[in-house]
Amino acid sequence: xxxxxxxxxxxxxxxxxxxxxxxxxxxxxxxxxxxxxxxxxxxxxxxxxxxxxxxxxxxxxxxxxxxxxxxxxxxxxxxxxxxxxxxxxxxxxxxxxxxxxxxxxxxxxxxxxxxxxxxxxxxxxxxxxxxxxxxxxxxxxxxxxxxxxxxxxxxxxxxxxxxxxxxxxxxxxxxxxxxxxxxxxxxxxxxxxxxxxxxxxxxxxxxxxxxxxxxxxxxxxxxxxxxxxxxxxxxxxxxxxxxxxxxxxxxxxxxxxxxxxxxxxxxxxxxxxxxxxxxxxxxxxxxxxxxxxxxxxxxxxxxxxxxxxxxxxxxxxxxxxxxxxxxxxxxxxxxxxxxxxxxxxxxxxxxxxxxxxxxxxxxxxxxxxxxxxxxxxxxxxxxxxxxxxxxxxxxxxxxxxxxxxxxxx
Ligand SMILES: [Mn+2]
Numbered sequence: 001x002x003x004x005x006x007x008x009x010x011x012x013x014x015x016x017x018x019x020x021x022x023x024x025x026x027x028x029x030x031x032x033x034x035x036x037x038x039x040x041x042x043x044x045x046x047x048x049x050x051x052x053x054x055x056x057x058x059x060x061x062x063x064x065x066x067x068x069x070x071x072x073x074x075x076x077x078x079x080x081x082x083x084x085x086x087x088x089x090x091x092x093x094x095x096x097x098x099x100x101x102x103x104x105x106x107x108x109x110x111x112x113x114x115x116x117x118x119x120x121x122x123x124x125x126x127x128x129x130x131x132x133x134x135x136x137x138x139x140x141x142x143x144x145x146x147x148x149x150x151x152x153x154x155x156x157x158x159x160x161x162x163x164x165x166x167x168x169x170x171x172x173x174x175x176x177x178x179x180x181x182x183x184x185x186x187x188x189x190x191x192x193x194x195x196x197x198x199x200x201x202x203x204x205x206x207x208x209x210x211x212x213x214x215x216x217x218x219x220x221x222x223x224x225x226x227x228x229x230x231x232x233x234x235x236x237x238x239x240x241x242x243x244x245x246x247x248x249x250x251x252x253x254x255x256x257x258x259x260x261x262x263x264x265x266x267x268x269x270x271x272x273x274x275x276x277x278x279x280x281x282x283x284x285x286x287x288x289x290x291x292x293x294x295x296x297x298x299x300x301x302x303x304x305x306x307x308x309x310x311x312x313x314x315x316x317x318x319x320x321x322x323x324x325x326x327x328x329x330x331x332x333x334x335x336x337x338x339x340x341x342x343x344x345x346x347x348x349x350x351x352x353x354x355x356x357x358x359x360x361x362x363x364x365x366x367x368x369x370x371x372x373x374x375x376x377x378x379x380x381x382x383x384x385x386x387x388x389x390x391x392x393x394x395x396x397x398x399x400x401x402x403x404x405x406x407x408x409x
Contacts, residue, residue: 021313112173188225249282277309281308292331315342
C-alpha cells in the first residue's frame with residue numbers, strides 16, 4: 001500500500017532581521033535541513049503555510065535563497081501567501097513553477113475550484129488526498145470575491161456574518177472527495193497561544209476563523225501565522241501551527257517543530273511532531289543592577305557545553321531601582337570580555353522604585369468601548385440628531401478590520 005508523506009512548515013519570514021542582524025545564515029541551515037529531511041523521510045509533498053517572506057518587497061538575497069531551495073527540493077511543493085507576503089508577487093512566477101510541481105496561491109481565484117489539488121497516491125492513482133489552498137485574505141478582499149460569486153447579503157446582517165457566509169460559500173464550492181482532506185490557511189483559528197508582541201487586538205472577530213465552518217470539509221488544517229508551535233485542535237479537524245523554524249524574537253522559545261503526516265490509501269493518518277535543531281539560540285537573561293555580573297557569567301558557564309550551529313545571541317533585561325550611569329557599558333564590556341554576542345539591553349524600573357511608584361492607573365481592556373461604539377458616539381457628538389447610516393457604519397467596520405488584518409503577526 002503506497003503512502004503520501006507530507007511535511008508541513010510555515011512562517012519562514014525570509015529577509016527578517018533582528019536588531020539589524022540578518023537571519024539568512026540560519027535560514028540557509030534550516031532549508032538544507034529540510035532538503036535532507038525530505039530525502040531521508042521520503043516526503044512526497046511539502047506544504048508552506050504562508051509568510052514565506054518577511055516583507056512584501058523582500059531583499060534580493062532572500063528571494064534568491066527561496067528559488068534556490070525550490071529548484072533543488074525533491075518533492076512537490078504547495079505554498080500560500082501570508083499577511084507579510086505580497087501574494088500577487090509570490091505567485092507571479094507560477095507559469096514556470098508549475099512545471100516543477102510547485103503550486104502557489106497568493107490571492108483568491110474567482111473560480112474556487114482552482115484552489116484545490118488532488119495529491120495522488122504513488123501506486124494507486126484512483127485514490128487521492130484533497131488539498132485546498134486558502135491564502136491570507138483581508139476581509140474586504142473576501143467580500144469582493146463574494147460579490148463576484150453573485151452572493152447578495154441581507155442588509156440586516158452583521159459584518160461578521162457576511163464574512164462567515166462568504167467563507168461558507170468558498171468551502172461549499174471547493175472540490176470534495178479523497179481519502180483525506182487538508183486545508184492550508186494563514187489565519188487565526190479558534191483559540192491559540194501567542195507570545196510577546198505577537199498578540200493581536202481582537203476586534204469584530206474577523207481576525208479568527210470559526211472552526212464550525214471547516215469541520216464538515218477537512219480532516220487537517222495546515223495553519224500558519226503564529227510563531228509558537230502548537231496544536232490548535234486535536235480533532236474535528238486536527239489543526240496545527242508548526243510556527244517559524246527559527247525564533248524571530250527574544251520572546252519566542254528557541255525550540256521549534258514541523259509536522260510530518262503519513263497518510264495511507266485507506267485514509268488513516270499518522271501525525272508526527274518533529275523537533276528541529278536549534279540553529280542559533282536567542283537568549284534572554286533577566287538580571288538586576290547588583291547581580292548582573294554573577295548571573296550573566298553563570299549563564300555563560302552553563303551554556304558553554306550546549307551545541308548549536310551558530311553562537312547564541314543575547315538580550316539582557318535589567319531591573320533597576322533608579323537610573324544608573326554606565327550600567328549598559330559595564331554589561332557590554334562583560335559580553336565582549338567573554339566574546340559573547342549581545343544584541344540588546346532592556347532597562348526596566350523595579351516595582352516600588354521611586355519612578356514607578358508614581359501611581360499609574362492600569363487600563364482594563366475589557367471595559368473599553370469597541371471601535372464601532374466609539375465611532376457612533378463621536379458621530380452623534382459631531383452631528384447631533386443626524387442618523388448614522390448602516391452603510392457608513394459598515395464602511396467604518398471594514399476600515400477597522402483592514403487595519404487589524406494588517407497589524408497581525
Ligand atoms: Mn503571519
